[in-house]
Amino acid sequence: MSTFGSLPISAGLLPVRHGNLLDFPQDPIACMRSLHAEFGDLAVLEDQGQRIAFVFSPEYNRQVLSDPNTYLSQFFAVRGGRRSAQRRVTSGLLSMNGAEHRESRRVMMDVFTKRVLPQYHETITEITDDLMQDWQVGQQHDLNTEMVHFMLRMTSALLFGVNDAQYSVELGNKIDAWVRQNHEVGMGALVSSPEFSDRYDQLLSMADDLEDSIKQMFQKHRTANTEKRSDVLSLMFQAQASEQQLSDEKLVGHATLTFAAAHLTTAHTFSWTLFLLAQHPEVMQKLADELENNTTGDHPSFDELKSLSYLEAVIKESMRVMPASSYSQRISAMQTQLGPLTLPAGTPVIFSQFITHHREDLFKNPDEFRPERWASISPGAYEYLPFGAGPRMCIGASLAMVELRTVLAVILKRFHFQAVANSEVNGRVISTMLGPTSSIDAVLHSADVVPDAVPVYGSIHDLVKMPASTKPIAIRRAA
Template sequence: MIARKALPAGPKSPPAVQLLHWIFRPIPFMRDCARRYGRCFTVRLPRTPPFVLFSTPEAVKEIFTGDPEQLPAGETREILRPLVGQHSLLLLDGARHRHHRRLMAPSFHGERMQAYGQVMREMTDRNLDTWPTGRAFPVHTCMQEITLDVILRTVFGMDEGPEQGRLRQCLADMLTLGANPIRLIPWFQRLVGFFTKGRQIADLLQEIDALLYAQIAQRRQQGGAGREDILSLLVEAHDEDGRPMSDEELRDEMITMLVAGHETTATSLAWTFHCILERPEVVDKLRAELRAVVGSGPVEPQHIARLDYLDATIKESQRVYPILPIVGRLLHEPLRIGGQDLPTGVMVAPCIYLTHHNPDIWSEPDTFDPDRFLGKRVSPYEFFPFGGGIRHCIGAAFALYEMKIVLAQVLSRASLRIAPGRSDPARDYLCPVAGNAGRV
């Protein structure tokens, strides 16, 4: 137990109450804390180490550039272990983390994106064909469908077919059940046991594992055979000593990419639609850029790097509505950060949301204005929707590429507006977003 006076000030309410704020009203909670306690404060939740949030570029830089042995990240993500498994990049630290990252990095290099871009466009077009005209529909759901299809094809290399169909269904069910992290907590699962969906997750994971191991075995037998998907690349990948990844490691990394990459990208897309549909002049500018760069045909890989306003729009939406509010590192040694001496065992957390809304960095921080990113290089300690340092999101380029393709295709093919009388997406939350829009 770390004494209160050893840590920066923070809310005095019991940890259970702070947890309720954190779950049900994270944004007002963080903003209230920043107003009361400043740019560094401590939050206490039940059964977790206290976490100290920072929102100045200096402190964020100290954390992201600090020694990873002193500031491991894997231990802060334990809640995901039942889902993603012990070999997941999310949970690894030290030498094993570096080893997995080296094996996985080539799958996410810039030039790989061109291969995935075709699938991203196809999946967007297929989904767009089903959109209704003249009535409201939830954009967020469509984005979830697209990003799931994209991951299943590009990461899992899934084709159509009964066996793949079953795996697809199981993975989709797992994402729905896993969307509520409380269902992953072991004591919660034990508490509600047989009568709840906690049980279903374990069953589902068993079925997913059987289907996934069969896919892995098939890939090992066939070899890469010119396949472009990430599973095929990872099956072929070897480290410096010629050692490939084991079946268990492959299984865990596949589930990791699905869990880390699906909902994040879908929600970020939904927020971007929300932001631009509230500002019709931004939509006009985006369309003008698309006409100038892409013309009347479909968006192709060579266009992507030239869509500067689209790039700025996505960044601005990720600044205003970052998908993850914080990233965490656990202190393994006492350390001075942001001028504060902190003891071992504390979780230090660069707060993405509060840094992105820090008025010392951003003028009118709550206003959505893509122009602020045009022609500017921004510090990675002032803007970091994908985290930072050696734990920076491995799928960031993939996600940005996909977002550009989806937005470009949708803006070229559909005319959307915010549905009249729709409930405002809960501004208090980072996720989920309602994102209702009507096609006109």
């Protein structure tokens, strides 16, 4: 009889599915949905003695996320040898645990405090104006590509004080390729698959190259005029002057992982929000009215933006139904009890924003985009968690919200979007992030028009339930 921890699996009482562990990284949402449908709040995928545990309820989310001593963070990174660049570029918050994590987080949190957020407002507004510089009514744009490039530039400017589009794209591409390689090698290690271990050498040389780029950026930054600069790196350099333990090596890790954590999550949130608004004209109309009646000029002020409750509801609802961070993982540090399961040390435990946010018992009609619901609900920290929850909750959450509010308001005061009829919109999870995997083609309209929703094809319909008018029209076959 096989056993799971101390409990017999054959008893039929435990939520265990025997299957291929690689089913999970291949299509995380499909795999988690089917485990949730079959087993409910807790499930285990087991393959030849190797297991991944999944938690899908607020109570299990709480147990796992609020106990960082039992459930360690392990950003899908292979740490690399002690003296390797791979070790240094992965030495950011996401890979730290215990006292080291607490101490580094304290230093980083100071840098992200609300006090400095108004200073970012001007930079965000300027870069958004630049984005729209060549936009004209009637043009067609791919929101996905545009938002990814825009956020590379925005993130470089806000985090590193570098406002150079070409440099941002180069550095961002290096970081993205490296994150993806980590994910694949890390997943390979999880299932001990030899086909993945070949990529390890490649990962190490990518890390060498990335570390060089980050160090060059530090150098450029230090030699530039740093007076009155409020980018995150300047604040970290200031913190470094007073915090002896924040060495340059640690800064390399913090800079890399913070950039990686910041730009795609925000870019995907923009793409999904703009697309959802285009496909829900009544929501767009209400938002346009709020912007018109409660803000002045093309550039709403920081305080005006904070008072826009419908914009806030739109952003929250977009991150509920299409959370850019769709799941994340922990590793059990020791043998531990989770509900009926005894988890041996080293068991990966996945929690999922996507599954939690789509639970019918927490959110009525959970697959629909309905910002109005936020007028009457206030879910708990482990029920609604686009930025995670507990002691590892996103440290950039307030900054991300400032970016989302400001950019959406500045764009939507000038342009509205209409999806291109019969185009294809696909979304999928890659390296834990739920993002578009196709273009999101949209036509620009002026802000005094609220265009109709249109039919689109693609996997978007498996992720969010949209109005009937957006359903693809069946293709007629020739007789």
